[in-house]
Amino acid sequence: MSRYFYYLTFINTIASLVASMPKILLMNREGGAIVSILISIPLGLVVCYLIGRFYQAFPGKGLPELMDDYIPKFFKILFLLVIGIVWFAAGLLSVITYSFFIKRFLSPNANLIYIVSLILLFIYYGALMKTKNILYVLEIIFVLAAPMILLLISKAFTNNYFEMDFVRESIMHIQNYPNYNAVCAAAFIFWGPANLLIFNRVLKKKQSMTWKSICTIGLVGTIVLLAGYFGPIGMLGFESIGMVVNPGMTTADTMVFRYGIIERVLFVALMFFLTITFASILTHWHVAVEVFKKVVYFKKLRWRKHNLTPHLFLIVFWITSVKVVTYLTEYQLVKYTSYFYNIFPFLLSAMLLVFWVIRRRAKA
Amino acid sequence: MSIWIRKAKLVLFALILVGSSLLQTGCGFKDIDKRLFVLGIGVDQAKSKGNRYKVTLKLALPSGSLKESTGEMYSYLTKESTKIADAIRQLKTQVDKEFDFGHLKTIVIGKELLKSDLSEITDIFLRRRDFQRISWVAIGEPTAEKVLKTEPKSEMPASVALFNFFAETGVESPYIVNTYLFDFRRKMMEHGIDPVLAIMKVDKKRTKMMVNHSVVLAKDKEPLELNPRQTKVFNILRNNLKKAELIIKKEDLEYIISIDSLKTNYKILTSASSGPVIKMNVDLVGIIEESDHYINSKRLTELGDYAGKEVEKWIQDLFLHFQEKKVDPLGFGLRYKATRLHKKNLFTEWEQEVYPNLKLDVTVNVGIKSTGVIE
């Protein structure tokens, strides 16, 4: 399995560790969060496997090209429009969540619009890159940031102040029914391969989805889920964690690099998670722009041999982000992220249906 | 587009970029010498009516070269008000620079405030992002202001004595209970474990600081003060200690064991027949540090066993003390909750039925490895 497939998956996984996933799980900690986690792992892996197997059969082609051949045009345009909007929303939620983090923890005096614009300036440049080059950027970012994130996760669990008792107490709540919100939020981390709908265009070699790949993805996903759920509980207490607004970052704040250059782990965590979130936003919006290009394309909009349609989309994205960021509160953000995660299974089942139809027609 | 217009556009763009970076509006750009670093904060009971808190700030004065600094290193500001944030805001009007709490590492609370609800006081420290969650919390006796204003002679210009007492990079002692702010908060909020804070005392002349007492703060109960020996035993049981000493008196031989490896673990057993019992195992390994007689190395096991029995007695005394006063700083309640499946009134069951009838069965193994350099 090409290593770029893993990068796409893992960037999604780690980026959701710092987004609202821990908060949604912890909101349900007294009502079946653990069972939800246990259900979501096989669910996520199964979907991941199906997606990988489908794209394996058509190397070098993205979903819009495949739909061109086998799906009626009207449905294709509708479906691509929905996908574009959903992917845009995914990137948008990541941008807003992280901007809130930065405003809260790093520079509280800065204007929120300024922070968002600074991030979006670089995303603007990045989303217009060629697809293959984005994969190279993902590789570099992952190689640089993943060891540090692994270090942070292990530091949380091997800390002196990590009380196993809190974790055990939370496990004792295991006999509850699972919650749909929690299952969706936890399973989302495995659904990075959905990005293959555009990125498969550059994976030209024949891939194979084996047991080993699934096990690796499952292992990493499980570690991330455990860290996202039990880490905050162990460091911040079981009952009172409901009062903490950002459990992920607050847990990072409780750790110290005693002999390190930077003492407060919070700043290190902020910087490294910024790079991963940046990569995640980049992939989401690149997919969104490419999908929208297939739906709406103005051939006449040119300026010196460059077509300006993707620029138009990105400017629309930018304006929407700025408007939304000034409108939302943190509580609304978590609520809408939860709704977003809840929509995803429906979208994925529609996508899997489309996959099945394409495969049937391709064989015939 | 002609070349001139293109060039003019480029120049204009560059000017805008440079200009915007010079304007610095809304970015939070503030140079480091326009900030005043606050090293410690103390909260006391206010003396005047109508106010509740007296806030003291310990500020660091920057000097050109730290190695040759003479004169004042710190300065202090005090203000009384109803809320802490309000007091800080009023203090801002007295200085010409902006307060920077990013390096605030110690929070001292005055002893009189122990009677009021500490979670209210620590609320601002937890809510604002620039207070570090890894600050140390302690109680100051007689008042927090006096504790903050003490500058012992051993204090170097850039290292704050307050901080070094608690940080493990400073002094390591079994009589000092170090509590992080986040640890304090989670222990206060959770049922089943109670926070313990160290008490810092200063002598009348304000030249020395002593930390060897501690206080257990339980919700709705009187704060329970522990003497040094009880503090030491508590620290040993807390499993957070690296070094300790045991002073054992056996008949006419008094010897001190320096422990360098400690481990404690316990289990709560509730069986229907015998009442609830905690089975605790404490392992201490060390060497003899000082003795007033010659010690034959063959006597090491015997001395170790005797020391073990002494420590068992201390632990039993402490436990009974806790049980009597109905406080639980070691977290037995939490452990009880953690090992049984959750049901609705699990904790009330613990509080009313189990804890008062709990018995402690402790075994202490003290292993003395050697008698030091000489016998």
Place this chain on the structure above:
Amino acid sequence: MASGSSSCHHSSWIHTFWHEMTSFGNDKHKPSLDWKVERKRYSLRQEEGGVLYMRRVKEVEPIHEVISLITEKFQTSFDFIEKKLHIDEKTAVLLYIKTVVNGADLQEFIIKPFFELPTEHHYKSYLTSLPQQQEIKGKEQILDEMTRGSIVIIIQGSLLLLDIKKVHTDSVQQVNLEPTIQGPELALSEDIATNINLIRQRYHKPSLVVEIQEIGGKSNQSLAIIYDSQSVNDAVLEKIKNKITIIKHTPLIQTTAEMQRLLNEKKRSLLPISMLTERTDRIIYNIAGGKVVLLLDGNPVSLIAPAVFFDFMSATEDNYRPFYLTIFNKSLRYLGLIICLTLPALYVAITSYNPEVFRFELALSVSGSRIGVPYPSFIEVLFMLIVMELLIEASIRLPKVIAGTATTVGGLILGTAATEAALTSTIMIIIVSAMAISTFVIPINEMGFAIRIIKYGVLLFATIGGLLGLVLFMLGLFMYMANMDSFGEPYFKLFLQRKTAEIEGDKT
């Protein structure tokens, strides 16, 4: 350039074109060890301006027209010699430019045998069997070769062209730009023949191909394209050759560095996409790795293309040292790169935006050392950086006698005195010197210069955005580099698989 009568012009053009058409296919069959001389057809085409058409005309150029053309062209130069050799019934006429011809060779191989051999016929056979004889392809070629040092001999009614040029620039030099501790110490010379000799002597494989072209509209320099036909990347070779044909028209190409700039597709670029080196071992290493080397006559520096980012960070010593030493050196270089890029920006971001990031003692120390400094931190940083840049630029051009003074000025005055006068803080001095030293850890100079410029961008973004701006700009830099490609090779791709698998097959 060709300004003869129109009929003469016309016929030579057709002759040229005809020769072009017929020789085009023949090139492939010739063994690749031969020297190839390509047609200089540019100037003719430009002046014709019209449509090319082919007429099969076979013509022999009248010799006296050639001679008159030659004498007309060169008669104003003082070094043009037209010499007639005559004894008994043998006559021969020599036409040459004396300053570029090797006098000893002329005497030994041309003049002496003339007087020793019995007949003109013998002499002509002798001359035609000399290895220095060159094929005559047209009038323009004769003129061109004469300026390089060939001699035209008119004997028995036919023209012969022999190459007896003298070059003064063929001394092999010492390495002075990229020294190593234990490695070959001889660098390339300034003559192309010597350079090719040096390269061939190190790489004894018949698959080594050397192709010669002429570039430069006015200066007509020889350009050698060297590669190993078995391991070269064909796509890259195609691209390079196409680019060379495009830039041939530039009037003056003086150095390989200029070629490097011209070969880049983008008119305004920052990071280099090909490497310049004077070391023969590096050239050989790259040829064996499948790269293409360009040598320009008159330059001791060769150009290696394609080059990706990680090539610029490797020194030749990486192959000579034990494994762990190499790893240490490489990490040191990357550390130097990061320090050079981010240290001034980090200083600004931390002191002015978030002083709580670093330890308290450091914050207090920085705060104390900035007592009395009038300007905000980024102006202070900018001031010191500009001064450092001026110092570096000046030391390139200093004559050796003043070098010592400059060091004193830079070190003592700028460093200590600036702090005493409270223009900068002491910490700033340390930062700037650390950064200056780490710039030169980068082995290849072009990358070092590019990094020097990029760090101002990092500084700008750290000033307007603090730590956030710094991290975002570094990410933006990664994106910019990943978006570049060096003749088809991705510029910033990590080679985690084996190198051959990456280069041969397609990516991913």
